[in-house]
Amino acid sequence: MDTLAVILAGGQSRRMGRDKGTLPFDGVPLLEATARKYQGVFDAAAVSVDRPGRYPGLGLPELPDQRRGAGPLAGLEAAFTLTDARTVFLTAVDLPFADADLARRLVELRGNADVCIIRRGQGGREPTFAVYGRSCLPHITACLDAGERAFRAFFPLVEVRQVAEAELPGWDLDRVLLNVNRPEDYRRALDLLHQGAAGL
Template sequence: MDGTIGVILSGGQSRRMGRDKAGVMLAGRTLLDRMAAELAPLFGEVYVSVDRPGRYPGYRELADLRPGQGPLAGLEAAFLRTGAEAVFLAAVDLPFAGASLAARILAEAGAADACVIRRRSGEAEPLFALYRRGCLEPLTACLNEGRRAVKALLDRVDCRWLEEDDLPELDLERALWNVNTGAELCRAAEAAGEK
């Protein structure tokens, strides 16, 4: 999609993991390297959203304008620091989320401000999703109000909900498996075929 960039959210404080999630190794590559490799074929530019510059040499970094304010701050910086018309956000701690799922989200977005997967449980998956520039004003308002949850933004924009049942060919349990703790990393390593 022209004018769309990929932005990898680098994982914030990683308190539950106890170390920088982006640098965690899985199947011989860091989580950051895995996600960057998946997004690169789809987007002309792939950036890493960081709270402070200089964290990931060799990657194009987008430093938050509001460090410590979470994913919405990363999305705000992506729009304000680039000329992108749309941003595909991808959390670094989704080691099995790949290009096929991202491409499906792009294809299904239509003209909506955002395109987000909604699970059968009703839970949204806003950290592997597409956001258009029309989100900038409402997301800035959310941040100014101290509302940091992405759900606050989704309540204010035209969101194309991509229902889990619309994606029967994709294994969403695996693709959207979030790795936040050492125990979850061990399970992900087993799923990736590591001992």
């Protein structure tokens, strides 16, 4: 398999107070809305979960964490360990306006780098909307074995293609990368969704 889209949905949603994947969004649970975006975009799509059977009936293969409670980096490790994908496009369930066309563009921009990631104007990077090559796997595993769970510990070990905002004309990155972590974030996302529907 060349490219696999993996939706991270194994978190505990503590700040939200309920499972983010089940939040209603545009008439369906947020995880289902996200899954629909990526089905048919790459060679396959799957959902990263903390335990098997967390989202029955979704219709996507599950990739259970091999290291419980170790965060998104462990989800990426499981994606490579449990599949034969050469490339993983990693996205989070809590990005309700994530754009599959932008995901494809990042895959194109990766070139020969191990990672392709967006770098925002203020210097922040978006590791849970990014592209990773299989060459990353031994470095991910080494970091996790050493107790390092943050992407920032892993990035210095690989070649990272950082895509500046200016390279992505036509995308409203504030909207596309809006992260729904807290109830107020969810309310904002719903407001933006309704505003968009009203403008049609």
